[in-house]
Amino acid sequence: MRKTQLRKVGAINLFFSLTILVLFSIRQVLVASDLALKETELAGQILSDFLGSVGAVTDLSLFLVALLFLHLILAAAAAFVSGFFLVLTRVGAWTASSLGFLLVLLLVLVWDAILYPNSLAGFMANTPFATPQIAVGLSFLVILLMALGFALSVRQAPLLCSVPGIVLAGALWLLIPGQERVLPEAERSHPNVVIIGIDALRPDHLGARYEGFSLTPNIDGFVSDSVNYSNAFTPVARTYSAWFALLSGRYPTSTGVRFNLQQFNDAQLADTDLQARLKDQGYHTVYAMDERRFNNIDERYGFDSVVGPKIGAADFLLFHAAEIPSIAFVANTDLGKKLFPFIYMNRGVHSTYMPEVFTQNLLDEVAQHRDKPLFLATHLTLPHWPYLYRDLTPDARIPYDPEQPQHYLYQLMLQEVDDQFQDLMDGLERIGVLDNALVFVVSDHGEGFMLEDDALEAGLESITFPTSGHGHGTNVLSEEQFNVVMAVQDRRDGYRAHSDDSLVSLLDIAPTVLKWLDEDADISTYSGSPLAAVVECEGCESASEIFIESSVATNAMYQSQLDAMQVMAEGIGFYTVTPEGLAITRPEFGELLRSKQRAVVSDDFIVAHFPGLTEGFLVVERGKGTWWPSSQYGGDKPSEAATLIRRLCSFYSDDQGFDQQGLCKPFDSEIAVNE
Known part of the structure; x- marks a missing residue:
């Protein structure tokens, strides 16, 4: 019975x-x-x-x-x-x-x-x-x-x-939470290389942004003890493309990686990519990222191991499922790791994401391979849209503007990622990774909110043009989208901290690392140059200009208030799903290339080409925050602006879809801007 x-x-x-x-x-x-x-x-x-x-x-x-x-x-x-x-x-x-x-x-x-x-x-x-x-x-x-x-x-x-x-x-x-590992002795004959990326981190949001407190005190502390490059740019303000440029040291026009979720092929890689060069030197190479929906970097790209949630198109559908109570209950446990790999340590699943779980998985992976020198490239994505978090709480010290709710939430997320950054640094310090390391802290791009302080002023009252936009990679005139954090500590020889306003880019990191490790390293194939404040390099010169390009820019990104559904509606047609289950940009992206904005940045100018704009190029004087059409330029450096236009035209001359209006042709004959 x-x-x-x-x-x-x-x-x-x-x-x-x-x-x-x-x-x-x-x-x-x-x-x-x-x-x-x-x-x-x-x-x-x-x-x-x-x-x-x-x-x-x-x-x-x-x-x-x-x-x-x-x-x-x-x-x-x-x-x-x-x-x-x-x-x-x-x-x-x-x-x-x-x-x-x-x-x-x-x-x-x-x-x-x-x-x-x-x-x-x-x-x-x-x-x-x-x-x-x-x-x-x-x-x-x-x-x-x-x-x-x-x-x-x-x-x-x-x-x-x-x-x-x-x-x-x-x-x-x-x-039950895992137990502490017994760590092997650290390998110290070769210095470690650590690159910590923080998504969407704007340089102008570091430091004492508000009276009496900082949003990011831990990151500020690192930057203040570093060589801090205040004039650093990304060649393309999207995570996947930016990281690919960083690791390869080459422009997107050279690698062919122009958009997020571009389909992988072996031709994109080269034996000069940073992870390949360091692996050849005996390094254990690790790539770690807590949000994989728009970044498919994995072991195929030459890394020994990858930490993060599972990659796949299913990620886009399953993140809502984490709010089913039974799934949430196990989401951050070893059981959840085995049952729900798309949800476990996934920042994209903002309702259940625990940064400490991702950090611990990363540290566990690093700790297993301390018998080799380490190359760690990791990316923390808490500040990425939609700026939500499982226990996000308001902070009365941050001014709230009802016209800018997204910016308020973004600043709250900066506080959260600052804590995660310090947890990661403490963990790396604890297991001996930082003792003799070269450590970079960078952002892949900035973030646009169409703030009043970010607006450019037209040089003529009679002209209007959208010179800013929401998000990142949507407008090459929006310096807040392309200006990035870039700070480096040499822990082998001391920090040598100072601020450097040289014009630099993420492309400079790979050649800097290689020259730091070996002064005779061949860096002739790289678009970037070694950072002079970090390494001495005879005959190496910093770039006098940096070329940047937009990604997909939809109309929704230029509205005063961001509509997520409109963004999705305008962008979803660009993507498809592979037989293996990966979400990728459709291979036939010629139309997307034709829609790209392209620009060149110098210390004084941003000069940009917008497809469909028949009146000419756009010229921004960075120091003044003023812009003109090139044909109506009213500044005092027309020759320099004209030279930059010629450089822009030359750099992108073979790029598919560039200058279909023939705007470059007058500059072939040395005609200056509005002289």
């Missing part, structure tokens, strides 16, 4: 578990119905590509299997708690099952409320139950009742209870 009742308890709890999964899934769709419907409508444009991809369908299928398996585990846990009530009391199977399942469900919801108060899974955050004391006490109670229930039930039905008991014990083991 008891065995029959135990079977019934198991079946009832499985029914409860699957029912609650369906109910919470429906609830999530209803709460975010407008967004879900709009996203579904947009996703329909590439749904056939997704469904036609074996890799993408496999990833989605594995997710569904993992979700069902998780709810089987939940049902098993509740069944053993229910078994305690069934065996030791006179209640029936339905009553025992209800009590057991409610206790387990309450445990899940309480922990979700504490860990993820800003998510749908954390809807109990403002209730009396959401306290650490209740969560810990409830955890001990449920574990105790499960253990007692298992012990009592297995005596009644050993075969029935053994298998779910073993599975449940394994799952509980994976929920």
Whole structure:
């Protein structure tokens, strides 16, 4: 009789578990119905590509299997708690099952409320139950009742209870935080090289931006002890393209990597890429990034190991699923790592992302290979749009402008990434990585918010043109999008801290590293030059200008208020899904190349070519923040501006889609700007 009742308890709890999964899934769709419907409508444009991809369908299928398996585990846990009530009391199977399942469900919801108060899974955050004391006490109670229930039930039905008991014990083991590793002795005969990228970090938001406090005190501390390049630029203000330029030391026109999510091919790589050169010298090379939706860099690019969430088009669909309570409960555990690789340590899943989990995984990877010198390239993406976080809280010290809510949230995220940066630095220091290292802190691009302080002034009252935009890579006249943080510490010979206003770019990092390691290194194939304040290089000269280009710039990025759905609607058609399940830019991107803005930056000017603009080039005097059409230039350096136009035309002369209006032709004959 008891065995029959135990079977019934198991079946009832499985029914409860699957029912609650369906109910919470429906609830999530209803709460975010407008967004879900709009996203579904947009996703329909590439749904056939997704469904036609074996890799993408496999990833989605594995997710569904993992979700069902998780709810089987939940049902098993509740069944053993229910078994305690069934065996030791006179209640029936339905009553025992209800009590057991409610206790387990309450445990899940309480922990979700504490860990993820800003998510749908954390809807109990403002209730009396959401306290650490209740969560810990409830955890001990449920574990105790499960253990007692298992012990009592297995005596009644050993075969029935053994298998779910073993599975449940394994799952509980994976929920326990990992133990500290025993670290090998660090290899010190070669210096380490560390590049820490911080997404969208604007240089003008470092330091004491507001009276009495800084948004980024830890990053400020690093910069103040570094050679800080205040006039640094990225050749393209998008993460994937910027990192590719940094690692290769070559312009996007040379590598062919012009857009985010461009399909990988071997021709993009060269044996001169930084990771390849350092691997040849015996380095263990690691690339780590906590948001992979728009950056497909992995082991194919020559790295020994990669840390981060799984790459794939399924990432775009599954990040909403993290707000299902059962998934949120395990999202940052070893169990979540195995079941939900698209969600684990994924900054794109902002509702459950824990920066400390990503940082610890990175440190664990580095610690395993201390018998070799290390090349670490890592990128932290907390400041990236949509500027949301699992427990983001307002800060009254930061002025709030109702016309600029995105900028306020961005500044909150800078505070969060500053803490993550320091945790990472402390960890690298603790395991000996920084003792003899060359350490760069950079940003891949800035960020545009169309702030009043960022606006350029027209040189003539009669002319108008959109000289700024939201986001990054959307307007080459928007210096706040292309100006980047670039600071370096040489911990082998001391910091030699100072500020340097030389015109530099991310392209200069690879040749700098190689010359720092070996003064005889061949750097002839690089577009960048070694940084003179870091290494001595006879015959090396810094660039007098830097060439930059936009990425995809949609009309939505120029509106006063950013509409995420409009951005998606205008951009989703540029992408497709490969048979392996990766989201990529469509290979036939000639139209995108024709739509690129291109510019050249010097100490004094930004000179830009906009496709479709027939009146001429645009000339910005950087120091004054003033712009003109080249034909109406009213500044006092027309010859310099004309020279830059010729340099711009020469650099992009063979680039597909450049200057279809023939604006460069008059400058072939040395005609100056409005002379």
